[in-house]
Amino acid sequence: QVQLQESGPGLVKPSETLPLTCTVSGTSVSSGTYYWGWIRQPPGKGLEWIGTMHYSGRTYYNLSLKSRVIISIDTSKNQVSLKLTSVTAADTAAYFCARLGYCSSGGSCSHDYWGQGILVTVSS
Amino acid sequence: QSVLTQPPSVSAAPGQKVTISCSGSDSNIGSRYVSWYQQLPGTAPKLLIYENDKRPSGIPDRFSGSKSGTSATLGITGLQTGDEADYYCGTWDPSLDIWVFGGGTKLTVL
Numbered sequence: 001q002v003q004l005q006e007s008g009p010g011l012v013k014p015s016e017t018l019p020l021t022c023t024v025s026g027t028s029v030s031s032g033t034y035y036w037g038w039i040r041q042p043p044g045k046g047l048e049w050i051g052t053m054h055y056s057g058r059t060y061y062n063l064s065l066k067s068r069v070i071i072s073i074d075t076s077k078n079q080v081s082l083k084l085t086s087v088t089a090a091d092t093a094a095y096f097c098a099r100l101g102y103c104s105s106g107g108s109c110s111h112d113y114w115g116q117g118i119l120v121t122v123s124s
Numbered sequence: 125q126s127v128l129t130q131p132p133s134v135s136a137a138p139g140q141k142v143t144i145s146c147s148g149s150d151s152n153i154g155s156r157y158v159s160w161y162q163q164l165p166g167t168a169p170k171l172l173i174y175e176n177d178k179r180p181s182g183i184p185d186r187f188s189g190s191k192s193g194t195s196a197t198l199g200i201t202g203l204q205t206g207d208e209a210d211y212y213c214g215t216w217d218p219s220l221d222i223w224v225f226g227g228g229t230k231l232t233v234l
Contacts, residue, residue: 037223039169039225046126046210046212046225046226046227046228047161047163047169047212047214047225047228048225049214049222049223049224049225052223060221060222060223061222062222063220063222096168096169102159102174102175102178102180104157104175108156108157108175108215108216109216110157110159110171110174110175110214111159111161111169111171111214112171112174112180113171114168114169114170115168116167116168117168
């Protein structure tokens, strides 16, 4: 049974760095079949893609966040991490990690498993 | 403003059918598969449809997807009150190497 669980601080001060971890069970982050991603959702708003990573190192980021985001994979701990620097109130959101599966030869995948999400508030 | 355009809301009576549209461009929907997600209140999104029209195991056949050109459609038949949720479309945009979501559609079952 595939499970993803986000963890990290629920409150971060402006200008600081937000570190989140996604612990994966029931599947391996080093499987070449899957990609791993982060998505966020500000309160009352829609989904915003943050970035996606393959264990091989291939990484893709939202262009509007690219200068502040780092996604990494720790195969020894079966975890996917997100670091978002220089946060502001606009970064207040529920943050979800997700697995991308059903990847076709044409280069399309779908977010097939999601964590429950973690609410992060940016405030002094 | 989202790259993919969805109606903000749709509504229908229990037992009826509803469709939700998702409009994009040649660089995203026009060249890649579309997936659909259901987000019940207070929960994480859940994959409903992948590769335009395929359902993951456990998703009832009341949910269907289709794609034509640069638009995709989610259909839900036999509406139930439990279907009240936000629905999102999404796909990859290979011209920019980014994933794009629609703005979401709130379904109300009257």
